[in-house]
Amino acid sequence: MTTREAVLGKIRRSLHTGPSDDDRRATVAARLAAHAPGLIPARGQRDPAGRLALFFEMADKVAASSERLASADEIPAAVARYLRSKNLPQAIRRGGDPRLERLPFDREPQLAVAVGPSDGHDLAGLSHAFAGVAETGTVVLVSGPDNPTTLNFLPEHHLVVVRASEIAGDYEAVWTRVRAAFGEGGMPRALNWITGPSRSGDIEQTILLGAHGPRSLHLLVVDDL
Amino acid sequence: MQVTSPAFRENARKALADVTLQKALKNVEKGFIAKRAKAAEALPEFEALRDAARDLKIHVLKHLDLYLEAYEKKVVEAGGHVHWAESAEDARRIVTDICKRLGARTVTKGKSMITEEIALNDHLEKEGITPVETDLGEYIIQLRGEHPSHIVAPAVHLTKEQVAGDFRRVHTHLDAARDLTEPVTLLTEARTVLREKFLVADVGITGANFLIAETGSSIIVTNEGNGDLTQTLPKAHIVMASIEKVVPTLEDVDTLLRVLARSATGQELSVYTTFSTGPRREGDPDGPGEYHVVLLDNGRSAMLGTEFEDMLRCIRCGACMNHCPVFQAVGGHAYGWVYPGPMGAVLTPTLVGVDKAGHLPNASTFCGRCESVCPMRIPLPKMMRAWRNREWERALNPAALRSGLGLWAFVAARPALYRLAARAAGFGLRLLGRGGRIARLPFFASGWTANRDMPAPEGATFMDQWKARGGRSA
Ligand code: SF4
Numbered sequence: 001m002t003t004r005e006a007v008l009g010k011i012r013r014s015l016h017t018g019p020s021d022d023d024r025r026a027t028v029a030a031r032l033a034a035h036a037p038g039l040i041p042a043r044g045q046r047d048p049a050g051r052l053a054l055f056f057e058m059a060d061k062v063a064a065s066s067e068r069l070a071s072a073d074e075i076p077a078a079v080a081r082y083l084r085s086k087n088l089p090q091a092i093r094r095g096g097d098p099r100l101e102r103l104p105f106d107r108e109p110q111l112a113v114a115v116g117p118s119d120g121h122d123l124a125g126l127s128h129a130f131a132g133v134a135e136t137g138t139v140v141l142v143s144g145p146d147n148p149t150t151l152n153f154l155p156e157h158h159l160v161v162v163r164a165s166e167i168a169g170d171y172e173a174v175w176t177r178v179r180a181a182f183g184e185g186g187m188p189r190a191l192n193w194i195t196g197p198s199r200s201g202d203i204e205q206t207i208l209l210g211a212h213g214p215r216s217l218h219l220l221v222v223d224d225l
Numbered sequence: 226m227q228v229t230s231p232a233f234r235e236n237a238r239k240a241l242a243d244v245t246l247q248k249a250l251k252n253v254e255k256g257f258i259a260k261r262a263k264a265a266e267a268l269p270e271f272e273a274l275r276d277a278a279r280d281l282k283i284h285v286l287k288h289l290d291l292y293l294e295a296y297e298k299k300v301v302e303a304g305g306h307v308h309w310a311e312s313a314e315d316a317r318r319i320v321t322d323i324c325k326r327l328g329a330r331t332v333t334k335g336k337s338m339i340t341e342e343i344a345l346n347d348h349l350e351k352e353g354i355t356p357v358e359t360d361l362g363e364y365i366i367q368l369r370g371e372h373p374s375h376i377v378a379p380a381v382h383l384t385k386e387q388v389a390g391d392f393r394r395v396h397t398h399l400d401a402a403r404d405l406t407e408p409v410t411l412l413t414e415a416r417t418v419l420r421e422k423f424l425v426a427d428v429g430i431t432g433a434n435f436l437i438a439e440t441g442s443s444i445i446v447t448n449e450g451n452g453d454l455t456q457t458l459p460k461a462h463i464v465m466a467s468i469e470k471v472v473p474t475l476e477d478v479d480t481l482l483r484v485l486a487r488s489a490t491g492q493e494l495s496v497y498t499t500f501s502t503g504p505r506r507e508g509d510p511d512g513p514g515e516y517h518v519v520l521l522d523n524g525r526s527a528m529l530g531t532e533f534e535d536m537l538r539c540i541r542c543g544a545c546m547n548h549c550p551v552f553q554a555v556g557g558h559a560y561g562w563v564y565p566g567p568m569g570a571v572l573t574p575t576l577v578g579v580d581k582a583g584h585l586p587n588a589s590t591f592c593g594r595c596e597s598v599c600p601m602r603i604p605l606p607k608m609m610r611a612w613r614n615r616e617w618e619r620a621l622n623p624a625a626l627r628s629g630l631g632l633w634a635f636v637a638a639r640p641a642l643y644r645l646a647a648r649a650a651g652f653g654l655r656l657l658g659r660g661g662r663i664a665r666l667p668f669f670a671s672g673w674t675a676n677r678d679m680p681a682p683e684g685a686t687f688m689d690q691w692k693a694r695g696g697r698s699a
Pocket residue numbers: 488538539540541542543544545546568595598599600601602603605
């Protein structure tokens with residue numbers, strides 16, 4: 001007998017069930033197929049403008065900074081401005097995401113833009129979010145050929161582009177989009193919910209920003225509503 | 226880790242006399258209680274979400290075998306491997322085999338209570354593999370050769386001065402004259418030292434807060450980002466998960482996540498919630514080349530269908546210990562094994578045996594606060610009483626404990642007195658916290674710190690003590 005059979009057998013014995021009880025199987029299959037939402041808090045249930053306002057408010061509460069841009073073309077200038085405001089060198093690393101690829105970085109000639117995963121030597125990284133969640137001021141990032149996960153964690157400053165039209169009220173709305181993009185039961189390899197910059201309360205329960213992940217999280221919200 | 230639960234009373238006595246520990250433990254209240262209350266209040270649906278979370282987990286446990294099968298199938302579809310482990314020994318062997326096959330020398334670790342449960346670090350070291358804990362709290366206690374004293378805040382028993390001392394002792398490559406008075410300096414130093422470790426590790430091991438049957442994903446929830454670096458950078462990611470972590474769908478996880486951080490740290494959500502599904506895919510610029518999940522039973526399947534089944538709903542938020550007057554007074558190490566506080570008092574006897582840990586359920590004032598804050602509505606006091614009854618039947622308990630139980634029965638039968646006693650415990654602790662004189666605790670001292678200086682019958686002692694403190698009757 002394999003350990004797999006042993007463990008499953010013990011569970012079945014404790015539950016007083018056999019491997020072939022069709023009712024239980026049907027219940028489980030139905031629940032998985034339905035993936036019905038549970039109780040969704042009212043907080044995020046607003047119109048798009050209301051969601052955007054809530055997103056800013058919640059992001060601020062978790063110490064993420066943010067700004068609103070009238071169009072995606074303003075992103076390179078906003079990146080340059082952010083780096084200057086933090087006294088950082090004019091250098092950023094981004095993924096190959098087409099939505100970042102087509103930005104007019106040539107308008108910021110002093111800004112050095114590297115592309116690809118981080119090896120831990122970048123001070124600032126730029127990513128494009130898959131979605132935002134107003135309920136908690138969270139950004140959702142998905143990994144893929146053009147979206148390195150290392151950019152989310154290794155640089156000291158993480159700048160994330162979010163489209164206002166892709167800010168959902170709640171997590172459930174994001175799962176609907178994930179299923180549309182990756183298929184039923186499908187997921188990207190890594191899907192990251194990020195809610196503010198990294199922090200630790202491990203020393204005397206005093207919360208300090210900047211643990212192992214980015215010390216600051218800056219959200220560039222493109223207002224496409 | 227060696228079980229010292231049989232010595233709970235002795236452990237507790239030492240803890241109460243430890244001035245530095247008592248200073249550190251004051252941070253439990255500061256760090257958790259008000260924050261949780263505020264977070265719960267800020268979400269009108271919080272209580273209803275607790276009901277939903279409880280019901281969800283009850284459903285899962287009734288269908289646990291089937292959800293595990295569904296989960297396994299999806300992990301394999303995503304290119305991952307699932308390893309089943311009946312015992313701690315199985316799990317250790319699985320991990321070592323993977324590490325050896327990959328020629329691993331250094332293994333980074335995210336926070337994982339079940340790796341503590343199976344004493345993985347000791348085992349890896351014996352096999353010549355260096356485990357590096359990367360959660361700040363876990364890193365600190367690893368430097369000290371200690372074990373976590375809290376399931377969420379492993380180093381809550383330490384002061385910043387102690388941490389500074391450890392960093393000086395271990396980080397000898399740094400300037401000895403550096404100033405380490407501020408916690409932020411300590412954090413920065415740990416970040417720098419651990420960054421190097423992340424970049425050279427061969428294998429990364431994390432725990433899992435949840436597993437999703439619908440998608441074959443494992444989830445970790447952290448604030449530091451250490452778990453993500455642990456699992457993203459090395460050649461292989463090993464997820465250590467116990468069998469009860471599985472939930473059906475992504476939507477189901479939302480419900481649990483909405484109560485987890487609020488109950489644990491009072492955050493609306495932790496900073497990083499990461500869903501991992503299989504290894505690096507074609508064209509991916511980063512991510513682990515292999516993805517393994519170790520599914521550990523280690524006694525849990527035997528809890529199903531018993532009076533302790535409810536304990537398997539636990540999502541390890543730590544709220545029960547944060548709100549426990551006994552935990553606040555003695556800290557986590559006194560409990561003598563991996564899981565402290567009320568959840569530990571219930572879980573430890575099931576996992577290591579009532580003969581070794583049967584004392585623990587006596588380390589309670591039965592004030593009921595643990596159950597009142599538990600997001601999964603686990604009836605912790607009821608289960609502690611069940612253990613006490615079992616221990617009673619087995620006649621393992623010494624006479625002093627019997628009289629303690631007698632006292633409890635006496636008080637519990639009188640609701641007004643019970644409420645007073647419960648309040649007294651909390652109030653008394655606050656008083657004692659100031660004076661540092663814990664040996665004179667009312668009520669629960671009679672149960673387990675024993676009445677060393679109080680030869681009078683416990684019931685009278687409690688009332689006398691209470692009157693002597695100027696306590697009003699209820
Ligand atoms: S028993 Fe409840 S309160 Fe305690 S850690 Fe588990 S879920 Fe949290």
